[in-house]
Amino acid sequence: MMTGNEYKESLRKIHPRIYYMGEKIDCVVDHPMIKPHVNSAAMTYDLACDPMYENLMTATSHLTGKKVNRFTHIHQSIEDLVNKVKMMRMIAQKTGTCFQRCVGFDAMNATFITTYNMDKKYGTNYHERFKKWMTYVQENDLMIAGAMTDVKGNRSLKPSKQADPDLFTHVVEKREDGVVICGAKAHMTGMANSHEMLILPTTNLLDGDQDYAIACAVPVDAEGITHIFGRQTNDQRRLQGDLDTGNSEYAIVGGETLTVLDHVFVPWDRVFMCGETDFAQDYVARFAAYHRQNYGGCKVGNSDVLIGATSMIAKMNGTRKNSLIKDKLTEMIHLAETMYCCSLACSYEGVKEEAGSYYVNTLLANEVKLNCTRNMYEISRLAHDIAGGFIATLPHEWDLNNPETGKWIEKFFVGNEEYTARDRIKIARLLENMSGGTALAESMHGAGSPQAMKVMILRESNVEQKEQFAMDLAHVKL
């Protein structure tokens, strides 16, 4: 297993073509915009080497029998599923942000099951190929970006019906030694600082969509790939100093790219699905369920930080003992712990798949996400309510550093005199950045839209059985 530093060094050896602010980035490790994202991913490496967190951060590979970083592990038990959630909450408490490794982690676990099931039905050998690649990933402790979300074009049309065939990733050529693919993947969390990407389909597919049923592994710096690094709320503050970013070391969300695949060649031993449209929906659903499971871990850990910041700001304002403030803090905790309960429940109620690995309870995994899309907004609202207008109008840190204005800021932004104005501003900036803009919008996307999720919930909850309960009790016989 690599340490955080070894991970950073390993990134220096690969050379993805990546752009930001109209320029090509030389090295992601040193670039001020991407550095904090590298730091938070590095945390997942460092903690795995810390004996204190061994139980949560590592596991024993069922492929090699060796200890591996949990983020490269195929879940072998209910305990693995639960530890995933607890690990995520813990890392999020330490970083206050997205650490970007769960997408690949979930993609790998979904692919493990789906390749097994495809082979069983079609006699293909995707599963063995995939295990071989997974062994390589574990041995080298690689960071993998899960590459599911296509750009999708007109959302009311299936992939093969789009005006531009590239709006969903597809095979444009099958060769003896492999396939050539075109397309683009959007919102690629952690892609900029991953070693490889694991591509999978993004939606259910119908007859005629065969070319779109493609799953494969590709290095992030493969020929034909261009990454465009996306903006975040307040990203420019990083270029001007530390204080105003709130969380200068780890940022607030994960860095994300638009990743363009322009005639990228993939050799056959890295192809894990090719044409099996009937497995696309289940594949997507499995990835999504694993991914929804996470939010009650990472988002709750982030909420712990935000609740802590809110409690501190109340102390600094002199309002922490007010019973209505306490009531609101409790409400924030309630909203966070409810998400945590859902993640734990969908993990504990997981099942063993025929492939041998463990899968979450999908109905309950949907609950995680549905609560998350609402609760994160309410948690932010309450944070703002307690913090007040303060966070909306704080001065630039350079004004704090300029003696002419800094003296006034230091004098007038003291609240409760036990704390300095500068510390109060630091906490306010953390709270501000964690509770608005991209940080909020991010709660909504990922793992499917709330609408799609609701459809799934209805399908999976066996309403007919519930109707029967009602008819039995009302003595209705049809």
Add this chain to the structure above:
Amino acid sequence: MMTGNEYKESLRKIHPRIYYMGEKIDCVVDHPMIKPHVNSAAMTYDLACDPMYENLMTATSHLTGKKVNRFTHIHQSIEDLVNKVKMMRMIAQKTGTCFQRCVGFDAMNATFITTYNMDKKYGTNYHERFKKWMTYVQENDLMIAGAMTDVKGNRSLKPSKQADPDLFTHVVEKREDGVVICGAKAHMTGMANSHEMLILPTTNLLDGDQDYAIACAVPVDAEGITHIFGRQTNDQRRLQGDLDTGNSEYAIVGGETLTVLDHVFVPWDRVFMCGETDFAQDYVARFAAYHRQNYGGCKVGNSDVLIGATSMIAKMNGTRKNSLIKDKLTEMIHLAETMYCCSLACSYEGVKEEAGSYYVNTLLANEVKLNCTRNMYEISRLAHDIAGGFIATLPHEWDLNNPETGKWIEKFFVGNEEYTARDRIKIARLLENMSGGTALAESMHGAGSPQAMKVMILRESNVEQKEQFAMDLAHVKL
């Protein structure tokens, strides 16, 4: 273990002094008002004898090694805690109501731990006494009413400061052979059809409140006890027929009494706490946590029935395929499953106590209840929204039976012609009764007020640690 019928017969042998509508009730088994409550409790006996439900409904006593009804069991594992929740959801799906045995169940489990802890500190022998009584309960498969909630008087005053000393149950005389107690316990679920009650304190106690620190077991028909059976929404409908009650066999909620204790004698071997005020708060908290755990079982099972009834009424109205109706049904499911997740999580995250038994995670148990106090109202609102005004103005079943009017009702209350008007009315009556009045108000009480719960959540969630997370990330050093 008794069957449902044996349970009913056993009730005929005891003679509690119980009043309703100004009259003393002869036999609770035959009384039309109490009969459905007896039926739902009987279900807990019958299902325990059904091999299909053996896993959920029974357990192996750690006192005798024999198979016992789970409702008399002291939890010996995490699995026991989880099975409790799943059992409750299952029974609620079959009865659509409260089956009244959980209060005693929870009181016994709380008492098991507290007596152990008291003995450890004070060298008393409450724990051995209690185990002896528990063995008797298990051997005879008794139904026990948990008797916690005192009438409380002025809620801003402690027990010993009330205008009337009897407003909290207390010891009025200590004799060589036992104690004499006075007081009254309110909202006594299942008391009318239990064999015994297990009395415990209802609030934390201070110096001066020693006489109020009393826990003991008493038969429901002991000398000095009077029960007054409470009203429920629409209770009178039971006296006039079956259809309008919605769920004629099992009713909608549990029957509850005001139980007056007028100089009741309790021999020492049935006394499990006497004067140890410093244990009262923990005792109450343990009972409450076990009890909050339940709501994600029983209320979710009830919600399953209500959701089923709502889905049926939409079919009968011809609106079931409307996408907004489906969205609302999904929302109802979401609200229910969120409660279920919290109950599962607080069970799976339970801990082994020094006494040897298992206890739930209290922070997460509070989440169950807090979600329940809100979600049940929202579920009802959505049920009404989909059902429409129909449920608010349905005619009396005697009008349905009168040919003069019945012909019109049968003609005009047909919706979707695949269903009869009578069946539509039956489902509507089930829905009406499950979604209003007492059924709703009951979601609010039990196991402490929402205010009290919020105070607990704040205490248990370690806000200081969260503050430290925030300060670390914001680089604030105090």
Add this chain to the structure above:
Amino acid sequence: MMTGNEYKESLRKIHPRIYYMGEKIDCVVDHPMIKPHVNSAAMTYDLACDPMYENLMTATSHLTGKKVNRFTHIHQSIEDLVNKVKMMRMIAQKTGTCFQRCVGFDAMNATFITTYNMDKKYGTNYHERFKKWMTYVQENDLMIAGAMTDVKGNRSLKPSKQADPDLFTHVVEKREDGVVICGAKAHMTGMANSHEMLILPTTNLLDGDQDYAIACAVPVDAEGITHIFGRQTNDQRRLQGDLDTGNSEYAIVGGETLTVLDHVFVPWDRVFMCGETDFAQDYVARFAAYHRQNYGGCKVGNSDVLIGATSMIAKMNGTRKNSLIKDKLTEMIHLAETMYCCSLACSYEGVKEEAGSYYVNTLLANEVKLNCTRNMYEISRLAHDIAGGFIATLPHEWDLNNPETGKWIEKFFVGNEEYTARDRIKIARLLENMSGGTALAESMHGAGSPQAMKVMILRESNVEQKEQFAMDLAHVKL
């Protein structure tokens, strides 16, 4: 104008065929089930004769120039629209219930406009006929039931496509002297104690539905009419005493009937629409908008009573000074006043119609109702939260009257010793009855389903203009 007593006497002179509990009712004024509804309607007569309320309760008829009860008035100004809302809040504060005259009031105002518009297009003389009938109504100060809601059958089918043609009211024969109609009207608020009914269509109509486009006035005791009086939550309590009903004088909601029209003859001078399908949708929309306007009056007045009861019960429990209790009371007030604001706004923003009368702002009238369908549940939830389990298990009043049990109830249900147990129970019973069952379900129905309303809101809010605002600011030119 009649007094309340004159109104009651006038009811003795008409003889509708009305059933309840399987029996025909002799006289609605004396029947214990209908009496409180008569009382609350009588309040609308008495207050009109009270000089203190003259401004709100009366108006000057534009037909006769005489002073009339506002409930028979055609709105002549914005002030009339606003006074309607204020009148309703005031009466609801005095009765704590539905006073049943608004449906007819709204039907008359909608008919006034629609008959004018039909005549203009088709050269019919409906408007003159209607004014003649209105003059008769005003001169005799009649109570009119608005009869819109048909039983509707399968809601996914139009009237003429139903399996049974009678599921919507329709003309079965046109004669020289008038028409003969068949059908049934459901949820007929106040019908049992009205003098006449004003029938109007219940949905938009298409070609082929001509027979369903019928509006007319009919005495409630006309040949061929049968009324079946519907049940309400806890209605039977009225037959057993006063205390448990909570509000014995006026009940909790309005009494409602299923009114069957079996070949009812209507002379031409009482027919106000006959075949004009293209006016049905607008007619229904106008009635609905006037009706939605009301909820921020009557429901807010009822909420005032419920908030008052909740505040009293907190005093009686000794919790009124707790800051979280005060916060919840404030929240209840907030939810109520928001509804009031919407009613005021849709009135003040009303417009003058070509017919000469005033009409509400329909977009804002929809807001009243949409808030009402949610806020009433939340208000009830908060009332239960503050009141606690107390209201769910109170004993029967006959147990309070029986000395054996009454002595215990009087002793143990004292809270704050400044109040007696009996007074505490009275307030609790008022709160219980106002906050559950039918009282809640009623908030949902009336004036169209929330779904229908949302469709209207989207249609009326000019989203295209909003899109243009956004495009202008984002510099998008299409």
Add this chain to the structure above:
Amino acid sequence: MMTGNEYKESLRKIHPRIYYMGEKIDCVVDHPMIKPHVNSAAMTYDLACDPMYENLMTATSHLTGKKVNRFTHIHQSIEDLVNKVKMMRMIAQKTGTCFQRCVGFDAMNATFITTYNMDKKYGTNYHERFKKWMTYVQENDLMIAGAMTDVKGNRSLKPSKQADPDLFTHVVEKREDGVVICGAKAHMTGMANSHEMLILPTTNLLDGDQDYAIACAVPVDAEGITHIFGRQTNDQRRLQGDLDTGNSEYAIVGGETLTVLDHVFVPWDRVFMCGETDFAQDYVARFAAYHRQNYGGCKVGNSDVLIGATSMIAKMNGTRKNSLIKDKLTEMIHLAETMYCCSLACSYEGVKEEAGSYYVNTLLANEVKLNCTRNMYEISRLAHDIAGGFIATLPHEWDLNNPETGKWIEKFFVGNEEYTARDRIKIARLLENMSGGTALAESMHGAGSPQAMKVMILRESNVEQKEQFAMDLAHVKL
């Protein structure tokens, strides 16, 4: 009245000492950070000169009889109060942001009443002084910043008890010709581009706080004043181009300063309160009520833009016809129109003050704000829900302009092919910026904390009367 351009020219003639990013700003009109705020304020001047908006934008001064910009008007009628709300919604639809003139507008109207009342009690001549200054403001069509919010220090202490006496603005010296004041005002909306400020107290004052009871008018460039311009979410984007700011011409919120008052001299004829602590609470309450009234105007106009942007993005995504999307758009409209209703209601229910001007209904004005603090978050949540993750990861506009990356963005960010990727990004950027960060946090502050408001609501809603209603109906006599 000035035009927008004349207003801009007038700003060039004053020279406030104002800092941003550590540097003194030469001219606010030209500075890229402040320019859009100047533009939106200029809109209030331009529209007043446009005959199309004369009714909403102008009024007749009761001081001079001349036509004045409504923002300098003292309300003379209910119609004035209503037109204020409608004017604000209209301007917000055109600017999509805060136009910054309402704080001064409200401060002037509050001061008009309070000076009258002080003079009446104390025989002072504040009112005449104030009218003289108001005449000057109207004649010169000045933009006035309302300067209420002090920095407040430890919020649990009164002004005179703070560790640093300057944490609330106070008089440090009374001279023959005027007073000298020290302190700082925070969150000063529009201060950077106003001509003068009107200072008023920020909280109720007690005995001992006399020096803090100060109201006065001061030019923004008076000796001793330093302004520090605050940061906003994504403010730096303005320095790099237009597209990513979403609304490049007018920005998203109002610009705000920390305004330091370091021994500022104010001549007596500009002092409108000096020592009258007993009027502070009422003064603050009046300002706050006028200010709360606004939110149902400006925030609703902004919501109109946001709803329009969301509807457009759904069209561009190809999801606009989905019924759940339509339902969510309707919900956004519902939340916005509810706020509008509250603003209209508190205006229409306004009252004439003894001073001759009109004042809003304060209870209902509080409803505006309370709904606003919640609804704006829910509106944003729904906007994000419909827009999806798209807005969280969009690339920098320089990447769109770089041909290497721009070609991919143009190709892959096409949704529905009727629209270009660039237009889709423009709308997404507008939506992103309007729905997060400062735009949200701003909904919470201003015109007092939600807690303070709730206390006011409880006080003003006459709960005792509501209790009496309940007691009357429950037949309770105390």
